[in-house]
Amino acid sequence: MKQNYKLILDRILEEIQPFLEKGEVANYIPALANVDKKQFAMSVHTVDGFSYSVGDYEKPFSIQSISKVFTLTLAMKKFGDEIWKRVKREPSGTAFNSLVQLEYENGIPRNPFINAGAIVITDSIFSNVKDTTNNIVQFVRNLVNNQNIQINFETSKSEQEYGHRNMALASLMKSFNNLNNNINQVLEVYFNQCSIEMNCKNLSKSFLYLANKGVNPLTNEQVITIRQTKRINALMLTCGLYDSVGDFAYRVGLPGKSGVGGGIVAVIPGTLSVAVWSPGLNKSGNSFAGTKALELFTTYGCNSIF
Ligand code: GLN
Numbered sequence: 001m002k003q004n005y006k007l008i009l010d011r012i013l014e015e016i017q018p019f020l021e022k023g024e025v026a027n028y029i030p031a032l033a034n035v036d037k038k039q040f041a042m043s044v045h046t047v048d049g050f051s052y053s054v055g056d057y058e059k060p061f062s063i064q065s066i067s068k069v070f071t072l073t074l075a076m077k078k079f080g081d082e083i084w085k086r087v088k089r090e091p092s093g094t095a096f097n098s099l100v101q102l103e104y105e106n107g108i109p110r111n112p113f114i115n116a117g118a119i120v121i122t123d124s125i126f127s128n129v130k131d132t133t134n135n136i137v138q139f140v141r142n143l144v145n146n147q148n149i150q151i152n153f154e155t156s157k158s159e160q161e162y163g164h165r166n167m168a169l170a171s172l173m174k175s176f177n178n179l180n181n182n183i184n185q186v187l188e189v190y191f192n193q194c195s196i197e198m199n200c201k202n203l204s205k206s207f208l209y210l211a212n213k214g215v216n217p218l219t220n221e222q223v224i225t226i227r228q229t230k231r232i233n234a235l236m237l238t239c240g241l242y243d244s245v246g247d248f249a250y251r252v253g254l255p256g257k258s259g260v261g262g263g264i265v266a267v268i269p270g271t272l273s274v275a276v277w278s279p280g281l282n283k284s285g286n287s288f289a290g291t292k293a294l295e296l297f298t299t300y301g302c303n304s305i306f
C-alpha cells in the first residue's frame with residue numbers, strides 16, 4: 001500500500017510536465033514575480049511515519065496564505081469560539097482580496113482564510129501575544145520539528161510596499177470597529193507570516209496534526225483538540241481555495257489550503273498530509289499544476305490502479 005504512494009507520485013511527476021507551462025506567477029507581489037514557473041514538487045507524509053517526495057521538494061518557497069491555517073490554529077487554541085464574533089465561517093465566493101462583500105457585511109469577513117478574515121485573526125493574536133511574528137514562526141517550527149524555518153523579510157517588505165489592497169481591507173474593518181490594533185503593526189505581522197518559507201517536504205509535515213486528530217505525530221504533542229481539528233478541516237474544505245473551492249472539492253475532494261506562492265497542502269484525515277508546489281497560478285490564485293497534481297493523486301489513489 002505505502003509503495004503505491006511512490007508509484008503514484010512518480011507517475012504524477014511525469015504527467016504534470018505539460019501543465020507547468022500554464023498559469024501565471026503572483027506578480028502583484030514583486031518579490032514573487034521572478035520565480036521560475038516551471039518548478040514542481042510534491043511530498044506525502046502518512047500519520048504512521050511513511051514519507052515520499054518528488055521534484056524540487058527541498059527548495060524553499062513563500063507559503064503565503066497557507067500561514068492562515070497556522071494563525072487560525074493559534075487563535076482557536078487561545079480564544080476558542082470567541083473568534084467567531086469577529087469573523088464568519090462561510091465561503092465568500094469572491095476573490096481572496098475582494099473589498100466589496102466586506103463593505104455590505106459591516107466589516108465582518110466571511111471566513112478566516114480570505115485576507116480580511118486572516119487579518120482579523122492576526123489582530124486578535126497581536127492583542128494577546130508579545131513578539132507576535134516570532135511566536136507564529138516558532139509555532140510553525142514546532143509543527144515541522146525543525147528550528148530552521150525562516151521568514152523572508154525581503155518578500156514581506158515587498159508586499160508591504162505594494163499592499164494597498166490589504167491596507168484598504170484593514171482600514172475598512174477599522175472603520176467598523178473590527179480591528180483593535182494599529183493597522184500598520186497588524187499588517188506587518190500579517191505580511192511576515194505570509195513570507196514564511198518552507199520546502200514542500202516540510203510543508204507536508206506541518207499539516208500532519210490536521211490528519212492526526214490534532215496530535216503532531218513528529219513530536220506527539222497535542223496541538224489542538226479533536227473538535228478543533230475537525231472544525232479547521234471543515235473550514236479548509238469550504239473556504240480553503242477561495243472562489244475555486246467548489247471546483248477543488250469536485251476535482252480533489254480533500255480539505256486543503258493554497259497560497260499565492262504556489263503551494264497547496266491537503267489532508268486525508270486519519271491517513272496523510274500531502275503538499276504540492278508549482279508557482280504558476282490559476283485565476284483564483286491557486287497553483288495550476290498543483291491542483292492538477294492533487295486531482296491525479298486522489299484519482300489514482302481511489303482507483304487503486306497500481
Ligand atoms: N500575502 C498574500 C496577500 O495578502 C496572501 C494571498 C494568498 O496567498 N492568497 O495578498
